[in-house]
Amino acid sequence: MDILLWHKLLGPYELAVQELVLKFRHMKKEYQDRGMYCPIESVEGRVKTVSSILDKMKRKNIPMDQLEELVEDIAGVRIICQFVEDIEKVSRMIEERSDIEVQYEKDYVKNMKESGYRSYHLIIFYTVHTLEGPKKLQMEIQIRTMAMDFWATVEHSLQYKYKERIPEHIKRRLSNAANAIIALDNEMSSVRSEIMDAQLSSQLQHRMVADILNNIENMYRVTSQREVEKIQEEFYRIYALNDMAELKHFHTQLDMIAEGYRAQSVTEDL
Ligand code: 0O2
Secondary structure, rough: OOHHHHHHHHHHHHHHHHHHHHHHHHHHHHHOOOOOOOOOOOOEEEEOOOHHHHHHHHHHHOOOOHHHHHHHOOOOEEEEOOHHHHHHHHHHHHHHHOOEEEEEEEEEEOOOOOOOOOOOOEEEEEHHHHEEEEEEEEEEEEEEEEEHHHHHHHHHHHHHHOOOOOHHHHHHHHHHHHHHHHHHHHHHOOOHHHHHHHHHHHHHHHHHHHHHHHHHHHHHHOHHHHHHHHHHHHHHHHHHHHHHHHHHHHHHHHHHHHHHHHHHHHHHHH
C-alpha cells in the first residue's frame, strides 16, 4: 500500500479518535458542571503509526486485506480513572451509549497479563461520517487507573528499548512493581469516599468563588464603588477563615443582594 492509501485508510480513524475523545471529555465536564464526582479522570487517544501497524501485522501474520478486521486497535482511546471501582462504571456508561457498539471485552484487571499489565479493554464499533458516507470502524477503548497507566507507560518504553526482549532481572522488578500497583490501587480504594468528598468540596469551593467574583464584578456596574469594595473586603475576610459554611452563607447572601440590584436595573431600564 503506498503512502497516500495509508493516509486515506487512516483518515476516518483520526476522525473517530477525535470524536470519541471529545465526547468523553464532554461527559466529564457535564459531571463537573453538576457538582458530581466523575469516574473519568482524563481521556486521550491515538491512531497507530504505520510502522506500528506493520509490526503488529508481521507479528500476528495478518494479511493486508484483513488489516482493518484483525488489527483491532488501529484507533485507540484511553480513559484514565482514579479508582479501580471507576473502571466498571465507565465501562457500563460506554455500553449504554447508542453511538458505540461493544463487540467484546478483555478484562486484564481481573486477569493480569503475564507481563504484569492490567487494564480493561473494550473492542467496539463506531461509525464516522466522511464525504464518502458512513464508515463503521473497529476501535479499542482502554480503561485503567492512574497507577495502572503509570506501570503500562514505563513498561511500554522498556519494551521499545529492548524490542520485547526485556532482561529477566528487569522483568522481575516490573512484576514486583505490578504487585505494588495492585496494593496501591487497593489502598486508594479504601479511602475512596474521603478522597471523593474532598474533591467535590474543592470543586464546589472553586465554583462558589467564581460565582462570588462574578457577582461582585457585575455589581460594579450598577452600584457605588465604595459599596462594592466593602463587599469585596468582606469576601477576602471570609475566604481567609477557610470555613466552607461561612463561604456558603456569604455566597447565598451576595446572590440575594445581586438579584436585588439586577431587578432594580431592569426596572430602571423600563
Ligand atoms: P501500542 O503501542 O499501545 O499500540 P498482543 O497480541 O497481546 O500483543 P492484542 O492481541 O492486539 O495484543 O491485544 P491486547 O493484548 O489487548 O493489546 C492491545 C494493546 O494493549 C497493546 O497495543 C498495548 O497498548 C496494550 N497492552 C497489551 N499488553 C500490554 C503489556 O504487556 N504492556 C503494555 N505496556 N501494554 C500492553 P500494542 O499494539 O501492543 O501497542
